[in-house]
Amino acid sequence: PRSYSVTLLPGDGIGPEVVSVAKDVLSVAGSHEGIEFRFRVMPIGGVAIDSVGVPLPEETLAAAKESDAVLLGAIGGYKWDGNEKHLKPETGLLQLRAGLGVFANLRPAAVLPQLVDSSTLKKEVAEGVDIMVVRELTGGIYFGKPRGFGTNDKGEDTGFNTEVYSASEIDRLARVAFEVARKRRGKLCSVDKANVLEASMLWRKRVTMLASEFSDVQLSHMYVDNAAMQLIRDPKQFDTIVTNNIFGDILSDEASMLTGSIGMLPSASVGESGPGLFEPIHGSAPDIAGQDKANPLATVLSAAMLLRYGLGEEKAAKRIEAAVMETLNRGFRTGDIISTGMTLVGCKRMGEEVLSSI
Amino acid sequence: PRSYSVTLLPGDGIGPEVVSVAKDVLSVAGSHEGIEFRFRVMPIGGVAIDSVGVPLPEETLAAAKESDAVLLGAIGGYKWDGNEKHLKPETGLLQLRAGLGVFANLRPAAVLPQLVDSSTLKKEVAEGVDIMVVRELTGGIYFGKPRGFGTNDKGEDTGFNTEVYSASEIDRLARVAFEVARKRRGKLCSVDKANVLEASMLWRKRVTMLASEFSDVQLSHMYVDNAAMQLIRDPKQFDTIVTNNIFGDILSDEASMLTGSIGMLPSASVGESGPGLFEPIHGSAPDIAGQDKANPLATVLSAAMLLRYGLGEEKAAKRIEAAVMETLNRGFRTGDIISTGMTLVGCKRMGEEVLSSI
Numbered sequence: 250p251r252s253y254s255v256t257l258l259p260g261d262g263i264g265p266e267v268v269s270v271a272k273d274v275l276s277v278a279g280s281h282e283g284i285e286f287r288f289r290v291m292p293i294g295g296v297a298i299d300s301v302g303v304p305l306p307e308e309t310l311a312a313a314k315e316s317d318a319v320l321l322g323a324i325g326g327y328k329w330d331g332n333e334k335h336l337k338p339e340t341g342l343l344q345l346r347a348g349l350g351v352f353a354n355l356r357p358a359a360v361l362p363q364l365v366d367s368s369t370l371k372k373e374v375a376e377g378v379d380i381m382v383v384r385e386l387t388g389g390i391y392f393g394k395p396r397g398f399g400t401n402d403k404g405e406d407t408g409f410n411t412e413v414y415s416a417s418e419i420d421r422l423a424r425v426a427f428e429v430a431r432k433r434r435g436k437l438c439s440v441d442k443a444n445v446l447e448a449s450m451l452w453r454k455r456v457t458m459l460a461s462e463f464s465d466v467q468l469s470h471m472y473v474d475n476a477a478m479q480l481i482r483d484p485k486q487f488d489t490i491v492t493n494n495i496f497g498d499i500l501s502d503e504a505s506m507l508t509g510s511i512g513m514l515p516s517a518s519v520g521e522s523g524p525g526l527f528e529p530i531h532g533s534a535p536d537i538a539g540q541d542k543a544n545p546l547a548t549v550l551s552a553a554m555l556l557r558y559g560l561g562e563e564k565a566a567k568r569i570e571a572a573v574m575e576t577l578n579r580g581f582r583t584g585d586i587i588s589t590g591m592t593l594v595g596c597k598r599m600g601e602e603v604l605s606s607i
Numbered sequence: 608p609r610s611y612s613v614t615l616l617p618g619d620g621i622g623p624e625v626v627s628v629a630k631d632v633l634s635v636a637g638s639h640e641g642i643e644f645r646f647r648v649m650p651i652g653g654v655a656i657d658s659v660g661v662p663l664p665e666e667t668l669a670a671a672k673e674s675d676a677v678l679l680g681a682i683g684g685y686k687w688d689g690n691e692k693h694l695k696p697e698t699g700l701l702q703l704r705a706g707l708g709v710f711a712n713l714r715p716a717a718v719l720p721q722l723v724d725s726s727t728l729k730k731e732v733a734e735g736v737d738i739m740v741v742r743e744l745t746g747g748i749y750f751g752k753p754r755g756f757g758t759n760d761k762g763e764d765t766g767f768n769t770e771v772y773s774a775s776e777i778d779r780l781a782r783v784a785f786e787v788a789r790k791r792r793g794k795l796c797s798v799d800k801a802n803v804l805e806a807s808m809l810w811r812k813r814v815t816m817l818a819s820e821f822s823d824v825q826l827s828h829m830y831v832d833n834a835a836m837q838l839i840r841d842p843k844q845f846d847t848i849v850t851n852n853i854f855g856d857i858l859s860d861e862a863s864m865l866t867g868s869i870g871m872l873p874s875a876s877v878g879e880s881g882p883g884l885f886e887p888i889h890g891s892a893p894d895i896a897g898q899d900k901a902n903p904l905a906t907v908l909s910a911a912m913l914l915r916y917g918l919g920e921e922k923a924a925k926r927i928e929a930a931v932m933e934t935l936n937r938g939f940r941t942g943d944i945i946s947t948g949m950t951l952v953g954c955k956r957m958g959e960e961v962l963s964s965i
């Protein structure tokens with residue numbers, strides 16, 4: 250059988266519960282397709298701070314780099330919220346993204362027919378929404394230098410960050426986005442603030458230049474404030490969106506909430522080469538951690554993305570996605586997506602139902 | 608009678624049509640309250656570029672500074688989209704904000720009972736939404752230095768901007784926000800990205816410190832990505848939101864689209880002293896310019912904010928707001944907010960109906 254090594258990073262809060270389900274699903278789906286997994290569990294985030302003293306231990310990054318793909322649960326919690334920057338769980342996640350060089354973050358936000366009522370949007374607006382946000386993940390204001398705290402000429406405290414993009418950072422991300430759009434409905438909307446920011450002006454220029462290499466993709470540009478509006482006004486106008494790190498952080502979360510079921514949404518982060526990073530878009534939900542209430546499907550669908558984008562195992566990916574749909578069709582729902590007439594189940598049971606659907 | 612000078616900046620696209628209506632409304636409402644206006648019309652934006660060669664002529668800024676308040680229509684259009692930065696209409700608007708020192712931008716987003724069906728949100732989610740976004744307007748990444756284009760060590764083009772805030776910039780804005788929240792429902796949510804950005808860490812620290820001066824206001828903090836979600840999931844949880852320039856640009860537009868009727872939404876920008884700047888939040892809508900189709904109510908309601916926040920003329924402000932509500936109750940609607948059973952009118956006629964309701 251084909252054999253892959255997968256680093257599991259359960260992390261904090263509900264992370265361990267949902268990763269445990271996804272691990273079982275990977276194993277079973279793999280066995281049907283002649284795939285074998287070697288799993289290695291490593292600490293990240295708050296648990297790593299508590300046990301090792303840093304949010305991304307060297308051994309964790311090393312293990313992740315050596316493996317074929319990385320599956321992350323979630324990081325963070327109230328406990329570490331007040332920590333200084335280098336001891337924040339979030340810092341560990343940013344270091345992991347940078348360390349793996351996963352510059353392209355793919356975040357699908359699709360309204361499933363079974364869950365259209367979960368959306369706070371009117372049914373006719375939500376129905377059929379199917380957006381892919383391609384977010385730049387290892388550059389921009391998240392990593393730009395100089396950054397820090399200072400004093401201005403009046404002797405006052407200041408805090409500052411740098412939004413910076415180079416041509417190649419934009420180009421490599423835009424190429425991924427054009428490829429993604431090409432395999433979808435062929436429409437790419439690049440979101441920036443080129444009417445104000447120089448970093449965005451360069452962004453728009455480079456994306457526009459690349460368009461000639463992808464003449465089958467229809468490119469448009471939109472200012473970020475307008476995009477935030479249009480996502481609510483008429484989300485179906487969007488197919489693929491490409492944008493920078495901070496705008497992508499905001500817009501992908503906005504887009505995901507249009508579906509009303511962020512417990513269902515996976516993400517994939519990939520680089521030029523080397524292992525990809527796959528994680529649900531939801532957080533660590535400390536308030537329900539350890540109570541077997543979490544929805545594991547976002548992580549299960551992240552495992553499907555791992556198979557597709559990380560390992561090129563399309564058939565196994567489809568097998569998992571089909572099993573999730575069948576489980577929903579059989580009426581099983583966790584608390585976050587429950588509706589009248591459906592069967593309320595916990596995290597483990599949801600996992601078992603997916604396994605039995607595979 | 609009390610007499611005020613108001614600088615009118617009609618600007619581009621539908622700007623002249625909507626400002627013309629608002630001017631008449633100001634005059635008539637004023638005359639009922641013993642207020643007299645001296646109006647002076649000056650160029651800004653694309654029309655200023657075409658006629659004077661710059662987006663904010665010196666004479667325009669001087670006139671604005673000398674007056675008691677400034678009413679702006681809208682700026683921009685396809686024609687000038689490709690212009691270099693110093694010749695963009697947007698640059699004129701940013702120069703005006705900086706020149707007037709209007710650091711606090713108040714953007715209400717309320718769902719009117721008459722227009723609840725305009726929202727793409729389900730009725731039960733949209734009903735009763737009443738949010739005020741207080742956005743920092745003269746600092747942050749919009750104005751931070753260094754900014755520009757460069758070359759990195761690999762010889763590649765770069766584009767960069769600086770997000771920077773000083774303690775006093777945050778404090779003065781937060782004070783305005785606390786005061787606003789106090790006069791509303793007493794809840795203030797400060798939005799930042801303090802888990803990643805140093806500028807946000809200082810932001811959160813200063814806002815938290817100021818809270819002790821406003822013990823009657825309940826302060827909370829939220830990350831910007833989460834805020835983008837929560838606005839869609841449950842917008843009624845918000846009363847007043849305070850945030851930086853770029854997050855405010857995005858979130859205030861998102862919040863406004865929740866109402867489904869951005870043709871109705873005004874804004875006020877105020878500083879420590881000196882004239883305030885009042886403008887609808889919608890753009891110049893070049894596609895319908897000159898066709899008598901624009902909704903003038905956002906500008907009319909901006910005139911009401913001008914009276915309230917700019918001149919302290921609360922009674923005249925209320926008079927205008929009441930006239931707008933009565934006009935809606937009488938069933939008049941422009942194309943952007945039309946629904947079955949209502950009377951479709953153009954920009955001028957809508958203005959006449961408001962006048963007759965005053």
Ligand SMILES: CC(C)[C@H](C(=O)O)[C@@H](O)C(=O)O
Nearest residue numbers: 339340342343498802803832
């Ligand atoms: C936890 C945080 C650092 C992270 C980000 O801002 O990228 C998260 O919001 C995300 O989108 O994955």
Ligand SMILES: CC(C)[C@H](C(=O)O)[C@@H](O)C(=O)O
Nearest residue numbers: 444445474697698700701856
């Ligand atoms: C036109 C543009 C420069 C402006 C901004 O970004 O501030 C606009 O979007 C706004 O919100 O008033």
